[in-house]
Amino acid sequence: MTAPGNAAGRLPADGGDLDELGVQEALSLVNEAARTSAVPAPGAPGGPQASAPPAPSGTSAQSPASPASAPSAPSTEAGRRHSGGLPWRQARAVADRAGHASRATRHRNRLPAQVALDEALGLVLSAPLTALTDLPPFDTSAMDGWAVAGPGPWQVREDGVLAGDAEPAPLADGEAAPIATGARVPRDTTAVLRSEHGRLDPSGRLHAQRETGHGQDIRPRGQECRSGDQLLPAGTPVTPPVLGLAAAAGYDTLGVGPRPRAEILVLGDELLTEGRPRDGLIRDALGPMLPPWLRVLGAEVTAVRRLGDDAEALRRAVVGSEADLIVTTGGTASGPVDHVHPILREAGAELLVDGVQVRPGHPMLLARLQDGRLLVGLPGNPLAAVSGLLTLAQPLLRALGEHPAPEPYALPLAEGVQGHPHDTRLVPVVVRADRAQPLHYTGPAMLRGMAAADALAVIPPGGLRAGEESELLDLPWTLAGTGVCFT
Numbered sequence: 001m002t003a004p005g006n007a008a009g010r011l012p013a014d015g016g017d018l019d020e021l022g023v024q025e026a027l028s029l030v031n032e033a034a035r036t037s038a039v040p041a042p043g044a045p046g047g048p049q050a051s052a053p054p055a056p057s058g059t060s061a062q063s064p065a066s067p068a069s070a071p072s073a074p075s076t077e078a079g080r081r082h083s084g085g086l087p088w089r090q091a092r093a094v095a096d097r098a099g100h101a102s103r104a105t106r107h108r109n110r111l112p113a114q115v116a117l118d119e120a121l122g123l124v125l126s127a128p129l130t131a132l133t134d135l136p137p138f139d140t141s142a143m144d145g146w147a148v149a150g151p152g153p154w155q156v157r158e159d160g161v162l163a164g165d166a167e168p169a170p171l172a173d174g175e176a177a178p179i180a181t182g183a184r185v186p187r188d189t190t191a192v193l194r195s196e197h198g199r200l201d202p203s204g205r206l207h208a209q210r211e212t213g214h215g216q217d218i219r220p221r222g223q224e225c226r227s228g229d230q231l232l233p234a235g236t237p238v239t240p241p242v243l244g245l246a247a248a249a250g251y252d253t254l255g256v257g258p259r260p261r262a263e264i265l266v267l268g269d270e271l272l273t274e275g276r277p278r279d280g281l282i283r284d285a286l287g288p289m290l291p292p293w294l295r296v297l298g299a300e301v302t303a304v305r306r307l308g309d310d311a312e313a314l315r316r317a318v319v320g321s322e323a324d325l326i327v328t329t330g331g332t333a334s335g336p337v338d339h340v341h342p343i344l345r346e347a348g349a350e351l352l353v354d355g356v357q358v359r360p361g362h363p364m365l366l367a368r369l370q371d372g373r374l375l376v377g378l379p380g381n382p383l384a385a386v387s388g389l390l391t392l393a394q395p396l397l398r399a400l401g402e403h404p405a406p407e408p409y410a411l412p413l414a415e416g417v418q419g420h421p422h423d424t425r426l427v428p429v430v431v432r433a434d435r436a437q438p439l440h441y442t443g444p445a446m447l448r449g450m451a452a453a454d455a456l457a458v459i460p461p462g463g464l465r466a467g468e469e470s471e472l473l474d475l476p477w478t479l480a481g482t483g484v485c486f487t
Contacts, residue, residue: 085355088424099399123256129232132250135224192217260400262299263323298401309337330380360444361387381444410469419463428453
């Protein structure tokens with residue numbers, strides 16, 4: 001089965017497998033592709049709602065479709081309203097700009113902190129990292145063997161030199177001393193002869209079995225840096241190698257920028273926090289998932305609060321929060337218990353992003369409160385919420401935390417992927433060698449495919465065929481370095 005209206009010819013060669021889209025996405029493809037004229041905005045009088053079947057507010061913010069006989073909106077509104085928000089890339093750019101603007105204002109009075117090395121992973125240097133000592137701080141042996149002076153053969157003295165020993169006695173010409181890797185070489189040492197390159201004769205004299213050059217296998221003092229040299233500039237993310245370099249250079253603490261503070265508000269009366277689903281209630285998947293995800297994106301999660309579908313509780317939580325970023329789950333559409341938009345209007349917030357042309361997750365939003373705090377409203381369906389995290393929260397937190405944006409990259413798809421007629425799709429994939437393998441179980445409410453994924457493939461409207469390249473969004477815990485910071 002293929003989606004109608006694919007004039008661009010971007011569907012997979014075999015027409016794709018709509019089963020992998022889930023029932024909701026399949027309905028969306030059929031319904032939206034059938035509309036060839038301008039349509040009213042979602043939620044507007046006579047306008048189409050999201051095409052998926054209705055679901056409880058905490059798990060889906062979609063509503064039933066309006067009658068087909070309703071009048072169309074004016075053509076000037078068609079492009080924006082038909083898609084239900086900003087183009088996906090534009091929404092990410094808006095989130096990035098909002099993060100930079102918030103950092104310049106709200107973080108102005110938050111001074112850089114001095115933290116212990118084991119607390120600095122994932123943060124950003126607030127000042128250049130300058131060497132506090134020469135590295136290495138003295139001439140050291142690069143190999144196990146003998147420190148030798150002058151041409152051989154050499155008379156080997158009994159006292160060897162180990163790493164950590166105080167300064168050893170100098171060598172006389174024609175003398176050698178056993179030495180360990182990392183040990184301080186005696187004064188007047190010509191070279192270090194490796195263990196495998198030397199031979200002791202019956203009288204105990206050492207002979208070289210290979211030519212030994214002056215300075216061979218000696219790491220001279222200051223080879224890596226001199227005291228006062230700048231090792232890394234301000235703004236460098238603190239990765240495990242940065243921690244090692246800082247320790248080697250003599251640091252016990254690092255000056256780092258403040259970690260953005262985030263508060264999570266979980267909405268929905270139908271959510272359970274323990275046990276199996278029952279009696280129309282379902283388990284909350286986002287409460288356990290979001291805090292570690294935001295931490296790995298560089299945020300300090302200050303609170304996770306479960307509010308149900310209580311408009312007044314939501315209003316108090318939003319107004320009273322002191323976090324740089326508030327993240328809500330569910331309630332972002334226009335259903336009877338979808339309170340996020342009304343609360344934001346009441347608070348005088350500025351909607352920077354109100355819907356995004358992406359599947360799943362198009363009802364996501366980004367708002368700026370009057371005091372400069374930011375709020376990301378995620379859809380309640382789990383995979384749709386993941387889409388919102390990567391679309392809005394990730395670039396926003398990257399800018400707030402002063403992390404550099406990674407260079408985009410693409411890989412060929414191992415299989416064709418069905419596209420949405422108008423919107424970008426984010427599809428979980430695993431990376432195998434030089435190809436991205438799309439995964440199944442990718443409906444908006446599903447996490448089974450996401451749990452096995454290495455990345456999300458960015459699928460443009462119309463889809464991609466097998467072998468065509470797709471941009472990939474890496475998941476932070478699949479990367480080396482700072483991405484492995486869950487604390």
